Every structure is written in C-alpha cells, then in structure tokens.
Amino acid sequence: VRTLKHFVFRQLRLVHNFADQNNKDDDDNNNNCNNNDGDKKLREVVVGMFNLVFGNSDDSRQFWLKELREALLFKFQFQCLTTAEKKDDYDLRDGIVKFSLYMRLQDITGIRFRHALNEELCSRPDLFQVERPFTSAHLEEVEPCVKTVGVDDQIHKALYELAFDDCKRDEATHKRNNGKLPADGGDEG
Secondary structure, eight states: OHHHHHHHHHHHHHHHHHHHHHHHHHHHTTOOOOHHHHHHHHHHHHHHHHHHHHSOSHHHHHIIIIIHHHHHHHHHTTTTSOTTTTSTTOOGGGGSOHHHHHHHHHHHHOEEEOHHHHHHHHHOGGGGGSSOOOOGGGEEEEOOOOOOOOHHHHHHHHHHHHHHHHHHHHHHHHHHTTTOOGGGTOOOO
C-alpha cells in the first residue's frame, strides 16, 4: 500500500509542479489564470492513476507486472514476494482484494470517491474488471493528507505521568502527616 501511495503522491506532485509552472507563465503573460483548469487536470490525473492501479487495461497490467513489482523488489528485496509472485508473468493483482486496497488508498491519500461508487464496488467487485472503472464524475474530493505524529498517545502518556507524579506526591504528604489527609488537619504539603 505504501508503495502505491508513494506512486500516487509522485504523480500528484508532478501535476502540482506543472500547474504551478503554467500559473507562473500565465501571470508572466498578464493573463487571467483559471483555477478550474488546474482542478480539472488534477482530477484527470487522479482518476487516471486509480484506473491504472485498479483497471483492467494493458497499461494497468504492465504497471502491476513491471513497475510495481520492481518498486517492491527495490524497497524490500526478494523478501516481500512468494516464489510464484517473483515470476515475471505473475499478475500481483491476483493476490489482493482490490476493494480493500481501494478503500485504504483513499484513506491514506486524501482522495475521496463518491459514496455510491464505494457501495457499488463493494457489492460488485467485478466492476474492477473493466478497463477504466473510474471517471472524473466519480471523484468527490482531493484533500491534502498530512502525516502526523501520535500526538494523542503523547498527550495520554504525559497526563498519565502527571497523574502518577501527583499520586506519589499525595502519598508522600500522607506519610509525612502520619496518615492524616490535608482535610483532616494535616499539612497541605
């Protein structure tokens, strides 16, 4: 999944750089820049990438047989593939559940397709067998996806440590006051 995510992000970066250059050229020529052109191009690239990954075209087959296999082997050496998967003619798509991969890629990339399409693909996995299962009309949104640190875990850990320190401090005060709590007339510490 990560290898596919990196592929998607590389493609999006290329489109973004291309759009930035076009916008700069338009500004240099004092033309009005139309953001819809950039959005349309981005949508076309996103849909094209999802069709490449999930479609049943010759380009898609080559992507899975050659490009993705080479990327996996480069990143993980031969440890990630079975003996059958290492063969040049083995289609890696045969070993995955496409709908699960499709939903996960939406989750980690910030690319969202319409709910109705998600339901249809879930109930009819044969729709992945067409050459181009996605169109721009299916695309709901493309939102930036930012990798975050486990802030919630760090906050919970810090709160736990603070509570533990408070508990130790209360225990020490309790011992120092011969078992009397501050409300019982003991030292408030």
